[in-house]
Amino acid sequence: MHIKTLVSATLASLLLVACDSGTSVVDKNAEVLPRPAKLLEIRLKNAHDFLNYPAVVQSRQLSVLSFEVGGMLNELNVLEAQRVVKGEVLATLDQRDLKAKVASAQAQYKNANNEYQRALRLIKQNAISQSKLGERKSKREVNKSELETAQKALQDAVLIAPFAGAIAKISIEKQQIIQAGKPAITLLGKAGLEAVFNLPSSIVARVKGKKEQSRESYLILNVAPDRKISIRFKEAALEADAASQTYAVTFAFDKPEDLNILPGMNAVVWLKDPSKPAINNKILIPLTSIAVDGEQKYVWVLDKNTMQVARRDITIEADVGERAAVDSGLQVGDVIVEAGVALLAEGMKVSKWSK
Template sequence: MMSAKPSLLALVLGTVLMSSVLTGCDSAESAVVATATVRPVKLITIGDVAFEQSRIFPAELVANQQADLAFRVSGELVTLDLIEGQKVTKGQLLAKLDDRDAKNALLNAEANYELANADYNRKEQLLARKLISKAEFDSARATLKSAKSSLNSARDQLQYTNLTAPFSGIVAKVESDNYQMIQATQVVLSLQGDQLMDVTIQVPESLIMRLNKKNLDEHYLPRVRFVSQGESVTTYPVRFKESSSKVSPGTQTYAVTFSFKPEDGLNVIPGMSAELLLDMSIDHRRSQDDGISDFLTILPQSAIVKADEDNQVKVWRYNQDSHRVESVSVTLGQVRTNGIEVLSGLNKGDQIVSVGANAIKSGMEVKPLRWERGV
């Protein structure tokens, strides 16, 4: 009986000790869960240098003049000796149809006209001598007019068997071969002018209203450079041609076209990639004169967040006092090789989260990381 008491006492003490240990673990675990996580982030500071004096737009080179050429009559193609890329001059014969039927029709029309003309002349003399009625003379005159019309039509039909160049340029595409039966209006070849070239860019709606189209050449000094030239910094002046008032589907941008005359030795053809540069310093000067701070900056794609609930584009701005972040709605512009343009929503001195924006939540406490060696 006496030996059982120490065992019972040991069991009670062990139970109390185990309960204390478990309670301590629960308290420690609760303390860990309650501690807020401070996320390290990389920041970009918006400064004066964010406003870029020049804006670069991806551009496409197109022909100032281009046409798909076709015959106005049907027939067998007997002459087409052009190759793609060949230069032609205005009025040059490009292709020809078999014209034997057209020539025979012209001979028949000429014979009818000569007969009608001779009959008209005889009846004119007879009317003067009052040997025929006025009605017979009127009939002869109408017959002559009809014969003349048929003659002119036959001449046109013969001319339509020849396809000539409406302007000087380059043969861009040959669609047919000799000895094929060609239908009227069927495209035979495509011709592109080589005197002037057009440069077309897509301008966002936020910028199209700022461009002064009337004085665009004088104020914004548009110039073009070509991707095919590699690292060359050579640019060529262009002049404003036209601006579309219809938005491009799916892009919310408007097409603006400039023209220029290629210099001798500059080997450029339609379809080439190019970049168009606009000097935006006039807008910067205007904003300074008006007391308006107008900034344009470029942020990496990792800094941009698109909210699902309101479909707005936002970035995270860091508050130095609270060490927390807040969302800021921004307006985006062109996509560039080094990031995305931000046209509005940011101010000078703002610190923006540049990496991992999708993992940030509103009001989250963060810790800025220092940028070292470009990282």
């Protein structure tokens, strides 16, 4: 009996030593693998109901400025993309010769005017003929016209902004000999921009009105493919192009402050297909992606950088079929877990499940 008790005590001690040695059936420090999850990126509903057409950006207020006289460019006070105010001096030609011509014309006019005034006094004394008075008057008028021409040429040697805006293009350089009428500076006003494209006659025939043409329309610039810019219908040509049977259509839009959009840039205009019924742009998600905590509904939203999920409370409309329309809590571009939401927890890492 004593021997059995001793053996039992020895076995118990060995078991305690084994437990204290840190050996475990499950390694708690083992790395937990991300859970595979079916992911869904939130997109606009019925994106396939949109039509798209290549467009070219134009300005509603664009002016190509040029000097009306020729000469060497002496001053260039602006840079491309620089904002200017109405009346600001943009560029100036060398004015030395022009000022000399003005001074000469002023002297000739002054002399001709003095001779004319003298002739007026003499005619009262019958000391001069009417024909002589007429000659001096004509000479005075000629000299006056020459003075005005010289003064205008001096004014035309200065290029002034006719309205506030931004410098779209500079086609001249300092110290360059400028020809009269040659495009010098292109000024883009603040009146807004337009997107012009050709719409097939088959689509035009299905458009009911201006509201129909503007609803849910937007454009994407080739230089900023991640930005959607809202547009609104402005006008459409009433006569189709004979060769392509398309109509020139113009949509207006406002320039975003953080983008430098210039005329001539290419874009793609997206229009709601007029043959499709008008619907609200609701975000639809499958019912399998929605979890419930009491009365609160939520989804698991993925952080693309860490591949971790976080709870996001949402409000939805009444369930319709296998999908629900989200009123708030989600936006286009969010990625949610589509199924198996009951197996997830805050901060859990997931991986994209693929078949």
